[in-house]
Amino acid sequence: MKNSFLRPCVALAMAALAMAVAPAPASAGRAPTRLIIDTDFGQWWDDVATLAAVHTAADRGEVRILGIVSDVRNEWNAPALDALDTWYGRPDIPIGVTAGATAVDQNYSEMLAENYPHSGRAEDSVALYRRLLRAQPDHSVTILSIGALTGLSRLLKTDRALVERKVARTVVMGGEYPRATAPEWNFGLDLGATRHVVADWPAPVVYDGFETGLPVLAGNNVCATHPAGSPVRAAFDVLYGCGNDQHDGTWDPTALYYAIYGTDGVFRLAGAGGHNVVTPDGLNAWTVGGHRQQYLVLTDAESLTTRLDALIDAV
Numbered sequence: 022m023k024n025s026f027l028r029p030c031v032a033l034a035m036a037a038l039a040m041a042v043a044p045a046p047a048s049a050g051r052a053p054t055r056l057i058i059d060t061d062f063g064q065w066w067d068d069v070a071t072l073a074a075v076h077t078a079a080d081r082g083e084v085r086i087l088g089i090v091s092d093v094r095n096e097w098n099a100p101a102l103d104a105l106d107t108w109y110g111r112p113d114i115p116i117g118v119t120a121g122a123t124a125v126d127q128n129y130s131e132m133l134a135e136n137y138p139h140s141g142r143a144e145d146s147v148a149l150y151r152r153l154l155r156a157q158p159d160h161s162v163t164i165l166s167i168g169a170l171t172g173l174s175r176l177l178k179t180d181r182a183l184v185e186r187k188v189a190r191t192v193v194m195g196g197e198y199p200r201a202t203a204p205e206w207n208f209g210l211d212l213g214a215t216r217h218v219v220a221d222w223p224a225p226v227v228y229d230g231f232e233t234g235l236p237v238l239a240g241n242n243v244c245a246t247h248p249a250g251s252p253v254r255a256a257f258d259v260l261y262g263c264g265n266d267q268h269d270g271t272w273d274p275t276a277l278y279y280a281i282y283g284t285d286g287v288f289r290l291a292g293a294g295g296h297n298v299v300t301p302d303g304l305n306a307w308t309v310g311g312h313r314q315q316y317l318v319l320t321d322a323e324s325l326t327t328r329l330d331a332l333i334d335a336v
Contacts, residue, residue, distance in 0.1 A: 053083055054163050054281050057153060059090040059146075060273070061168025061210060063098050063127035067273040069105070069256045070240050071167060074274050074332035075281075076109040084281050087153045087162065090117035090146045092169040093210065097130035104137035105252050112139075115153070117146035119172040123210050129256040137252050146172040147179050154187040164191045164224075165280045167273040168207055173222070174214035181223060188224035194276035196297065196305040198230040198316040204303030205231050216299045227290065228297060228316040229279060234272035236322040239329035241267050246334035253333075274329045279317060287325040290315045 058075065062068045078084045089106070091098035099116045106114045150172070154162060166173060170193070177184060195207035195215070208215045219226075244263030247254035254263070261267065279288055296311030307316065319325065 051083075053085045055085050055087055055157055055161050056280060057087050057090065057150070057162060057164050058277075059092050059164060059166045059168060059170075059172055060102075061093045061125065061207065062091055062102055063093070063095045063130035064125055065128070066240060066257060066260050066267065067234075067271055068167065069129070069253055070243075070271070070329075070333045071273040071277045072102075072105055073243075073253045074277055074329060076106075076111065077332045077335040078281050079111070080335075086111065086114050087157070088115045088117060088149055090119065090149065090172050091143075092119050092122055092146070092166075092172045094119075094122045094124040095127045095130055097127055097134045099143035100134035100139045100141045101130035103139035103141060103143075104133045107139055108137055108252050115149055116143045117149035117172070118143045119146040119169075119175070122171045123169055125210075129259045132255065132259060133252050136255070147175050150176045151180055151183060154183050157187055159186050160189045162188050163280050164188055165277060166191065166193045166195070166207075167276055169210035170195070170207075170214045170218040171211040174211070174217045177218060177221060177223075185223040190225045190227060191222060192227050192229060192276050192280040193218075194229045194273055196228055196230050196299070196316075197232055198228060198305075198318075199292070199307040201231075201304045201306065205305070208299060208305065209303045212299075212301075212303055215303075216301075219297050219299050219305070225313045226297075226315075227279065228314070229272075229276040230316060231272070233288075233317055233319045234270040234275050236319070237271040237275055237326050237329065238268055239271045239274060239326050240333055242330055242334045247336050251336060271326070271329065274333065275317075275319075275325065278325065278329060278332075284317075287319065287321045287328070288317045289320055291318045292316045 292315045296314045299305045
């Protein structure tokens with residue numbers, strides 16, 4: 022009885038906190054970010070949290086979700102992504118799948134696909150990218166990469182000119198800066214594609230490294246703020262059990278935050294005049310020379326954690 026009484030009280034308190042710390046709405050003069058998300062959905066909690074956060078930002082008019090791409094091979098990812106979008110009231114967001122992508126195990130995609138309504142529609146990721154980009158103004162689209170770079174590599178090989186014309190910037194969660202001490206997960210999913218994109222992507226890139234997410238411990242309120250029928254809560258329950266203590270770090274949502282809000286007092290940009298290099302063994306390092314690449318440095322982990330929780334917890 023005590024826990025059942027406290028849960029709605031905690032939820033109300035979290036909702037009030039979300040309103041207090043929410044970023045300023047797009048109506049303050051900034052046009053919504055036109056965003057395509059490329060994700061290795063299905064494995065870990067931060068992909069789910071990223072999608073929860075982006076739907077909240079879309080509700081506030083701060084972002085237009087043009088499409089979502091699954092960049093790993095898992096038959097449940099497309100219907101699971103569609104199910105999550107449908108629960109948030111956006112069943113028409115197109116979903117792309119990347120043919121021949123790296124196969125990975127799933128932790129919650131099958132559960133979401135089997136328990137939540139979805140249309141199950143999906144299309145080849147390169148075809149989807151080309152269709153979406155062609156429909157947008159020049160230099161207007163932000164691509165958020167929070168997984169393998171397989172689809173982006175294939176898009177680059179297929180239609181480099183379209184990327185150069187339509188993409189304003191690409192935010193890549195991957196690597197470690199200014200120099201990696203070990204190969205990072207996203208970069209290692211498809212190392213050949215990673216090296217291709219890092220070396221040859223024709224639009225401006227901002228990298229969000231492994232080190233950025235270590236002190237950001239967002240996502241611990243989901244089981245208190247989301248209703249029992251929430252697919253976000255269901256995924257967290259599979260991974261942690263409700264009442265979790267997420268203490269591993271927060272990666273993908275930090276990259277999303279920058280993609281929508283910029284540095285916003287919680288990051289600074291570094292590396293101007295340099296560029297990223299990924300070696301054949303999967304390590305990366307910042308190198309002198311170049312003008313279209315930078316990387317993020319976290320300056321306020323506490324504020325970023327609070328702001329991310331406000332986005333993730335809003336329902």
